[in-house]
Amino acid sequence: MATTASAAALGIPRTHPLRARAVNAAEVRAAVTALEALEPADWSRPTACAGWTVRDVACHVVGQYEELARPWLLLGRAVAGRRRHPGLSPLAAHNQYQVDARRSVEPGTLPVQLARFGPAALRALERVPAGARRRIRLSTVFPEARAMAEDSLDFLARVVVTRDTWMHRVDICDATGREPVLHEHDKEVVSQVLLDLALDYSGPPAFLDLSGPAGGRWTLGRGRPAVVVETDALTLMRHLSGRPPVGDIVYQGDPADVTALAAARVLF
Numbered sequence: 603m604a605t606t607a608s609a610a611a612l613g614i615p616r617t618h619p620l621r622a623r624a625v626n627a628a629e630v631r632a633a634v635t636a637l638e639a640l641e642p643a644d645w646s647r648p649t650a651c652a653g654w655t656v657r658d659v660a661c662h663v664v665g666q667y668e669e670l671a672r673p674w675l676l677l678g679r680a681v682a683g684r685r686r687h688p689g690l691s692p693l694a695a696h697n698q699y700q701v702d703a704r705r706s707v708e709p710g711t712l713p714v715q716l717a718r719f720g721p722a723a724l725r726a727l728e729r730v731p732a733g734a735r736r737r738i739r740l741s742t743v744f745p746e747a748r749a750m751a752e753d754s755l756d757f758l759a760r761v762v763v764t765r766d767t768w769m770h771r772v773d774i775c776d777a778t779g780r781e782p783v784l785h786e787h788d789k790e791v792v793s794q795v796l797l798d799l800a801l802d803y804s805g806p807p808a809f810l811d812l813s814g815p816a817g818g819r820w821t822l823g824r825g826r827p828a829v830v831v832e833t834d835a836l837t838l839m840r841h842l843s844g845r846p847p848v849g850d851i852v853y854q855g856d857p858a859d860v861t862a863l864a865a866a867r868v869l870f
Contacts, residue, residue, distance in 0.1 A: 608809060608819035611800035614793050619732065621790070622760040623724055628787040629764050630720030633663060633771045637713040640778065645709040649777040650845040651770075656777050658701045659770050660712045665700030666763060667716065670723035679703065680743050693746045727759045735759060749869055751798045761794050769843055769870050772836060776848055782836060788816040792835050795842060796820055798868050805862040806855070812838060822863075829855035829863050843870040 617625065637660055645657040654662070669676035676696075683699035684692060707715075727735070735756035740747035747753045750762065768791045775782040796810070800822055807823035809830045817835040821827060830853070831838070837849035844867055853860040 608821050611796040611810070611820040611822055614797040614800070614820075616797065617760050617790060617794055619760060622764070623728070625787045625790045626724055626759075626764045626767075627721065628785060629767050629771070629791070630667070630716065630724075632783065632785060632787075633767050634713050634717045634720070635783070636771050636774055636780075637716065639780070640709075640774075642709075644778045647777045649773045650840075651773060654701070656774050657709050657712070659773055660709070660716075661701045661704040661707070662697055663767055663770050664712055664715045664719060665697075665703060666766065667719040667723040669700075670759075670763070671719050671726045673726070677743065691746060693744045696744065723763075727755075730755065732756065751801055751869075765791055765794065765870055769839065772840070773845075784815040789818070792816045792839060793818075795839060795868050795870075799842060799866060802868075803866060805866060806859040808855075808863050810838070827855075828859045829853060831863065842866065842868045 640656065645655065645660075647656050648654075649656055649659050651659055665679075669679065679699045680692065680696045683690075683695035683697075686702065687695040687698050690698060704712075730738075736754050738755035739753050740750075740755060740758060741753050750757060768788070772782050774780075792812075803822050805823065806828035807825045808821065809827035810820045810822065811830065811832045812818055812820070812835040813832075814834045814836060831851060832854075833841075833851040834849055837847075837851060840846075840848055841851060841864075851864075853864065855863075
């Protein structure tokens with residue numbers, strides 16, 4: 603099975619803290635721009651996030667940055683979310699409470715709030731010493747964090763917050779029929795997803811040929827690829843996050859090997 607030159611996804615370096623701040627700031631700007639472009643009817647459209655409209659997704663994103671800027675809100679909402687939504691997992695209940703907390707907010711003000719809380723969150727994170735960020739375990743509040751590549755505030759700050767905002771920007775674009783506008787920083791987001799995929803991957807060796815501005819060519823596993831995947835980078839990100847398919851993924855290889863690779867997921 604012929605493939606062209608590629609790099610091992612396992613060799614992708616983790617985003618450096620200085621780079622992480624630049625990427626996060628760029629994503630906040632991109633998300634604000636995406637929200638500013640919405641028409642009044644867009645806010646009520648359903649998204650790939652079960653039960654959430656575009657407005658709900660935006661409230662969740664704003665709430666995350668607000669909590670990073672004001673950590674006491676995170677703890678309070680985590681407790682309140684469990685009480686209000688006992689049938690949900692701790693993280694899902696907290697996220698739903700973020701939406702509940704902004705039920706009375708006019709949708710048109712959400713871009714302004716994101717533009718305010720996004721930079722404030724980054725400044726607040728920088729005030730926490732690097733060693734402390736690495737020692738703080740998110741799983742003490744959200745047990746689901748144990749499934750992350752690193753259970754720490756540092757990993758949340760450097761990787762997960764940007765990834766979550768980025769994926770929700772894609773959700774909003776998909777829900778409103780807009781093509782996501784990609785920038786230079788999008789490649790960093792995609793590469794970190796591929797690194798986390800590689801860290802947890804135990805399937806057959808694979809070659810990923812990802813098209814689009816955020817794409818590239820990567821290998822998973824060791825040895826000659828048993829599976830070749832051809833798709834757009836955004837399409838693969840949707841798939842790895844467990845979202846409904848948008849776009850085609852073409853697999854080449856033995857059906858059993860293809861099935862093993864297609865089952866892979868990454869925590870977003």
